[in-house]
Amino acid sequence: MCRLFGLISSPLRTHATFWLLDAPDSLSVQSHREPDGTGLGFFDADGTPEVHKAPIAAYEDRAFAEEAREVESATFLAHIRYASTGGLDVRNTHPFVQSGRLFAHNGVIEGLDRLDRHLGDDRSRVRGDTDSERFFALVTREAAAHGGDVSAGIVSAARWVAGNLPLYALNIILVTARELWALRYPATHELYVLRRPAGGHHGSRHLDHSGRHGHMRVRSAHLGDRPSVVVASEPMDESPHWQLMAPGELLHVDPELHATSRIAVADPPAHPLTLADLRPEAAASQRPA
Numbered sequence: 339m340c341r342l343f344g345l346i347s348s349p350l351r352t353h354a355t356f357w358l359l360d361a362p363d364s365l366s367v368q369s370h371r372e373p374d375g376t377g378l379g380f381f382d383a384d385g386t387p388e389v390h391k392a393p394i395a396a397y398e399d400r401a402f403a404e405e406a407r408e409v410e411s412a413t414f415l416a417h418i419r420y421a422s423t424g425g426l427d428v429r430n431t432h433p434f435v436q437s438g439r440l441f442a443h444n445g446v447i448e449g450l451d452r453l454d455r456h457l458g459d460d461r462s463r464v465r466g467d468t469d470s471e472r473f474f475a476l477v478t479r480e481a482a483a484h485g486g487d488v489s490a491g492i493v494s495a496a497r498w499v500a501g502n503l504p505l506y507a508l509n510i511i512l513v514t515a516r517e518l519w520a521l522r523y524p525a526t527h528e529l530y531v532l533r534r535p536a537g538g539h540h541g542s543r544h545l546d547h548s549g550r551h552g553h554m555r556v557r558s559a560h561l562g563d564r565p566s567v568v569v570a571s572e573p574m575d576e577s578p579h580w581q582l583m584a585p586g587e588l589l590h591v592d593p594e595l596h597a598t599s600r601i602a603v604a605d606p607p608a609h610p611l612t613l614a615d616l617r618p619e620a621a622a623s624q625r626p627a
Contacts, residue, residue, distance in 0.1 A: 340432075340444040341418040341554055342529070343547075344511040344569040346518040347561065348412040348593050351383070354545075354558040356416055359394075359403035373553060375419035375431035376403040379440035380411035381515040387435050393419075393426040413513040417442035418553050420624075429466035436463055436478045439488070439514050443470035444527055444571060445507030446620050447499060448611065456498070473499065477512070488512065489590055492521055493602045500603055506611040506624060511569055516593040520569040523603050524610070525585040527624075532568040532580050533597060534561070539577045547574035567591045 345354070358376035377391030388409075392402045417432035432442040447453070447469040454461050454472070463475040473495060481491025492512065499505060500523065507526035512519045522529040537543050538561075545561035548554070549572060556574075569589065573580040583589065588602035613621045 340420050340442075341416075341549055341571045342442055342444050342509060342511050342569070343414075343416040343549075343554055343556065343571070343574075344513060344518050344520060345414045345556070345566055346412065346513070346591050346595065347564055347566040348516045348591070348595055350560075350564055351410050351412045352558055352560045352564070352566070353408065353410050354414060354556055354560070355406055355408045356414075357404070357406050357555040358416060358418060359400065359553060373403075373418045373420060374426055375417075377417045377419070377432045377442070378407055378409070379415040379433035379435070379442075379513070380409045381413060383410075385438070385515040387438060387440055387515075389433055389435060389440070391417075391428060391431040391433070393428055393431050412516055413440075413518055414556075415440045415442055415511055415513045416554060416556070418549075427466065430468050430471075432470060434466075434471045434474050436474055437482075439478070439512055441470075441474040441477070441510065441512045443473060444509040445505075446611065446616060446624060447473060447503055447505055447508065449503035449609075453499070453503060456502075473508070473510075474512075488514070488517070488519060489588065489602075492519055492588060496521060496523060496603050500605065500607045502608065504609040504611050504615070505607040506613075506616060506620075509571070518567065518569065518589075518591040520583070520589040521587070521602065522583040523586050524606055528571065529583045530570055530573055530580045531583060531589060531597075531599075532570075532573075532577060534566045534568055534577070534579075536561070536563050536565050538575070539579055549574055565595060567595065567597050
């Protein structure tokens with residue numbers, strides 16, 4: 339299953355070090371499917387989005403994913419991909435960039451021909467083959483139609499997909515240079531939020547997060563003395579304050595680190611999919627890693 343990780347410390351910029359993939363050991367190789375791509379997105383001081391990403395299609399790609407990356411930003415977005423739609427290519431690797439925003443997704447949307455028709459000319463925003471980037475293009479269009487309101491764009495796009503397309507899961511994180519949004523829909527996959535005070539729940543520790551099976555590690559000494567909000571596919575440290583988002587819940591963290599949430603997509607999908615309904619490669623990408 340794809341892994342999502344978003345972090346915001348706005349209005350302050352934070353130094354953080356990311357390892358998106360650890361060197362393999364015999365146990366992990368034997369017991370777990372290896373990822374198909376890794377990506378890290380953040381913003382330069384002038385607000386320009388930067389993305390470091392690669393498919394895992396060769397030894398050189400894996401070496402790229404194992405490198406420690408020390409970056410500075412007020413928002414970060416990391417993704418580990420298990421491919422469901424689209425081949426092993428950098429253009430299909432998350433995060434994606436549109437209109438100065440970064441986006442990553444965990445789940446499966448089908449009925450892509452109908453989604454393409456619904457996008458119309460906005461299909462030109464999509465460079466790769468994934469359902470994820472198509473959905474991002476719909477969010478981008480709907481946000482523009484609502485005067486640049488990203489929350490409204492996410493809600494409009496998600497409700498349209500939920501009402502019109504076969505859907506397995508639509509967990510997303512979207513960030514700008516100073517804001518973060520996350521949506522969990524429906525209850526298929528988990529998505530957690532940690533409203534982290536300076537120093538964490540001990541009050542005196544830097545951030546040190548690690549996912550299961552050695553995939554994705556994040557450290558930040560700066561977050562020993564400043565607050566942050568983290569969104570992830572799983573709790574990534576021992577804090578008791580991780581909160582599971584409710585199905586249909588949309589989280590927004592504003593430029594001053596104020597977090598609000600609401601149930602934005604209340605109705606279940608009109609055409610829900612199960613693992614048994616998915617193509618074998620798509621089903622494999624959605625099982626726990």
